[in-house]
Amino acid sequence: MLLLTGATGLVGSRVLRRLTAARIPVRCLVRDPRRLGPERVRVQIALGDLADPPSFRNALRGVTTVVHLAAAIRDQPRGSIEELNGIATWRMVQAAEAAGVRRFVFFSALGASAHDRTRFLRAKALAEEAVVASDLEHVVVAPSIIYAPGDVFMTLLSRMAAIAPVVPVSGSGRAEYQPIWADDVADCVMALLRDDAAPPPARNRYELGGPETLTYTQITELLLRAAGRPRRLVHVPTPIVSRALRASEAILKSKAPATWDEAELMEVSLLTARGVADAQLLGVEPSPMRAVLKLDDGPAC
């Protein structure tokens, strides 16, 4: 049995479709099974929450492989970014060891560091430490920014562009990424899982990036073009963004359309010197963003 967390997310939903198509027995740790869509009838469901580590024990019963994708880039009513990413992963690792799990695949992020300016990347660094220090056969996957046509970010941009002639960008927009398509990432996960009985993968850290290096501004422009709503971007100084988003969070709570923690992440470059090499090691040739978004080959800006 394989336990998949984050099965309702951008990457997890694609991994889940591939797992069920390959008839691999899957259990999903989910907060709300309805969010699994039609796949929910093809999997075992373990109701659980990153904010409720005791729920992990039941989810891990009889499990040999864990793919831990669930994560949160904003605080939730039941847990902070640090609790949901750092402490929850540590508790998941402990529960996996106790349950006799053999293989643990953990999704971190490029740039995860105990010294990063963002709470999320500091929490991911803590989580990575817990995974690496465990007795489990483990793989840490560290991706750059992951996208797909119609994903949450593209939808948010498209909605903003629908009501305004300009779209605000937090800060300089100069942070750099190697955007990788969620389907390519899901293919990498499947390659990591191939043949459950095989010895551990040759490496235990894979850094996943796409074939291009693009700034946050360029990515935003491409997504707006792909949504059919090209707009002029207006760079808003980060102190103003921070104050505005913190005020909107104070009023709207978890319904806030964006948070300062999310905006701050867009100030941090997520790059790997390995480029597409690790994806290629897994037999995946990451697609360029323009091809995935079905844009012509014109310049990004």
Ligand SMILES: NC(=O)c1ccc[n+]([C@@H]2O[C@H](COP(=O)([O-])OP(=O)(O)OC[C@H]3O[C@@H](n4cnc5c(N)ncnc54)[C@H](OP(=O)(O)O)[C@@H]3O)[C@@H](O)[C@H]2O)c1
């Ligand atoms: N997307 C990127 O650009 C990017 C970049 C670097 C690293 N990563 C990492 O890659 C992994 C997959 O990312 P993704 O983009 O697929 O994430 P995503 O689309 O944001 O999905 C997050 C998943 O985590 C689940 N989740 C959130 N809070 C939870 C909680 N309290 N309890 C249980 N489940 C919870 C969500 O379930 P609900 O349906 O219940 O909300 C959802 O399935 C994550 O670990 C992420 O940190 C992503």
